[in-house]
Amino acid sequence: MRRFLMDVDDETLQHIPKYLRIQQELLHYIRSNEWGPGAKIPSEAELCDQYQVSRGTIRRALDELERQGLINRSPGKPTVVNTPKIPLLSSGFRTDIARKGMKPGTKVLRIHVVKVPPDIAPLLMVSENTQLLLIERVISADDIPIIIESAHVARLVDTITAEEVESTSLLELIPAKCHVNLARAVESYEPxxxxxxxxxxxxxxxxxxxxxxxxxxxxxxxxxVYVSTAIVRGDKARIVTETSFHVHA
Amino acid sequence: MRRFLMDVDDETLQHIPKYLRIQQELLHYIRSNEWGPGAKIPSEAELCDQYQVSRGTIRRALDELERQGLINRSPGKPTVVNTPKIPLLSSGFRTDIARKGMKPGTKVLRIHVVKVPPDIAPLLMVSENTQLLLIERVISADDIPIIIESAHVARLVDTITAEEVESTSLLELIPAKCHVNLARAVESYEPxxxxxxxxxxxxxxxxxxxxxxxxxxxxxxxxxVYVSTAIVRGDKARIVTETSFHVHA
DNA sequence: GTCGTTTAAATGTATAGACAAGAAAAACTA
DNA sequence: TAGTTTTTCTTGTCTATACATTTAAACGAC
Known part of the structure; x- marks a missing residue:
């Protein structure tokens, strides 16, 4: 039978809410690998018993762990500990997944001509109401979907097929179709x-x-040339970039 | 008196939980600038009345908005809408804040010799139990703290003062003290x-x-040369990087 | 045995109520 | 008027309960 700390260091109990103390303790079991990847953690009802708190408090503790991608919850099934993250080289996600020995997959959601969204228009330096090509796809690694990528192409090219988008990096495909070379990329990251x-x-x-x-x-x-917006799962991947400094001397 | 949508599109009510519908509606008021930066939003009790739901449901809707940095809550005070984010050029946060016309500030937390943490040791290619210099500081823009930066320096230099750390970018300071030039940086981002x-x-x-x-x-x-770990506030800043592609041909 | 149904167990949503803690406004006192 | 105290309003934590939804196991009929 599992034993929980909780009441061990009562002298340092300085008004830390219960849900936080429980969360930290569960986190400890995961970090220390006592509950390894794939391990089932006790059900909410069991945790209620063991900590002598209400279910709402237990759920609040678990919510945090779930958001951080440490555990997987779904109704009907027991909650399990998640597997660690894949590092992803920014710019060229597809290529990078292959390089890591994983099977890259792409599912094209749509290739459509759309009116430019108001937040994209200034970035592409086109006026509003301009029609341009939108490519949306989901990229996966070993059949686990990792990234939603949507690209707005500045020029209206119509020779891009779904097959090409399924098998090629946009970094290569779009310049080729637009007959230009890419020279520079400005990226912004936010959680x-x-x-x-x-x-x-x-x-x-x-x-x-x-x-x-x-x-x-x-x-x-x-x-x-184009604007790309990628939504990357935080529980399965982290973004890696490499920068070279210009040596002046 | 404010009017809320909620029951407008009842025909599309396809089992979306109440807390989500409320959250989306509040989000709409913020995005549309109907509630601009600094605006007070209705109290939880008022929202309960207006939506005819319990306080728990309202709080759950607000929790999400708070996590995304869209609103600021604190006990005793009414909840207000937050101000937009500052874009931050990665590598050289301090310098970049100044360039944007804001007042950069630095508070040194500690400059100490410590044993290398087990996760940092392999990155710096040093053995465990090695002693090295740890610099920790908080960087602010216009007196708003934005970043916690902590750097582990591979070589044991002892001529770095708090004053230097307060006024200089680590990108300049550390190479100068170690008598080397920086050539390359590998960065990883995760939420x-x-x-x-x-x-x-x-x-x-x-x-x-x-x-x-x-x-x-x-x-x-x-x-x-050194490893830097920066914790960047997601509600106040986003990270911006610039990449140049090597033109081949 | 195999297919379909029932049952149990797990998480998800929602309610109502109680008390704590912090901050600001109101009331009071000197 | 100025300073202090009290009140009130706000968000924060926690409980107990109820029912919905999803999944998997147990059971039965064939």
């Missing part, structure tokens, strides 16, 4: 909580942590 | 929920979204 729609595409839970990686790609004349 | 300790240093709430930016800096001979 997000996944929406229900995003979570559905990524086969995980709404509210989980993710990174929104928005990139603007420029050609040699500093004209924007 | 996190701020811990209580981190939130305290950043004057925000535990559980808020943030980005953990871990960078390893190398010299010209590809030897690691």
């Amino acid at each position: 997000i909580a996944l929406t229900k729609a995003q979570a559905q595409l990524l086969a995980c839970r709404a509210g989980n942590l993710g990174i929104k990686d928005q990139a603007v790609l420029y050609d040699g004349e500093n004209r924007p | 996190i929920a701020l811990t209580k300790a981190q939130a305290q240093l950043l004057a925000c709430r535990a559980g808020n979204l943030g980005i953990k930016d871990q960078a390893v800096l190398y010299d010209g001979e590809n030897r690691p």
